[in-house]
Amino acid sequence: VLLKPGYAFVDFPDQNSAIKAIETLSGKVELHGKVIEVDYSVPKKLRSRKIQIRNIPPHLQWEVLDSLLAQYGTVENVEQVNTDTETAVVNVTYATKEEAKEAIEKLTGHQFDDYSFSVSYIMDMDAAPPIQASRARRGGRSSRDQGPPQPGPSGGFGSPRLRQPDFPLRMLVPTQFVGAIIGKEGLTIKNVTKQTQSKVDIHRKENAGAAEKPITIHSTPEGCSSACHMILDIMRKEANE
Structure with missing residues (x-):
């Protein structure tokens, strides 16, 4: 956790943990009399064609969602994210940055059967230079802010988890x-x-x-x-x- 005046950056071990924190805390919890907002920290230079849509009704048909997404541009890929939440979460890749931007503007707060969509940019790791991508995942922490190394997901200190290539x-x-x-x-x-x-x-x-x-x-x-x-x-x- 990196505290700043009025806000903080928090590193999570995986995407599912981050989604759970966003859906549990954002707009629902007060801290010192103020409702806190939680979302992904993605620098403007790394905002590209990928967005994430949360709080999708579990009964929504794929065809309906496809039709809705296509209103804002050419959809290259839709990937459902495995989460423990009751509602569905998808990562969407549009053909252009402009289409992704319009989708975020139009779909944020979109109501469907009493469910309100939450939409945000997610990191496009394919487009991000290695150094920038690493800093972004850490919420902008510089090396002098980090303190001692913390155990990674694999149990090693500061090293990424190794697995077979996909x-x-x-x-x-x-x-x-x-x-x-x-x-x-x-x-x-x-x-x-x-x-x-x-x-x-x-x-x-x-x-x-x-x-x-x-x-x-x-x-x-x-x-x-x-x-x-x-x-x-x-x-x-x-x-x-």
Whole structure:
């Protein structure tokens, strides 16, 4: 934690912890008589095409969300974030910075079935230079502010957690099975990503009208294999019903 007059920077071990803090504290907790606001700290120079939308109704259909996002530009990717919250969270990548900016302006506070969207920029690590990205994750702390090194997620001091590199696996599935793979309120695909520790993107807008839709899985070789087998099992069960 880095305290400043009137505000503070807090480092969290992962994105899920940050989301939980934002949804639990922002606008809901008073400190010394003032309601505190909590959001991601993203410097203006690192605000690019990626945004995060929180407090999405769990029953909202993907098609409705896709249609809403498309009103503000070309959506390149929508990724559901696995969280412990009751509502859904997605990371959205637009084609341009201008489209992302307009989406934030128009969708912040957007009401849907008594749910109010919370929208903010998230760090585009692909666009950020290594030094800038590191400082941004630490909320702008300089080296002299940091004090002694703190244990990282892997238990080592100041060192990032090491893991096998992720690999992309692309597969084609019959269009009629896409709904079953996603599942009601996105629960089926969320279960796949959670169990296999994979990032799964279903490219529903590609190949409009085609008999097959592509799915991209990003994970370790073992994670890709497990996710692929789970998706195949879902299709097999759906075909037998």
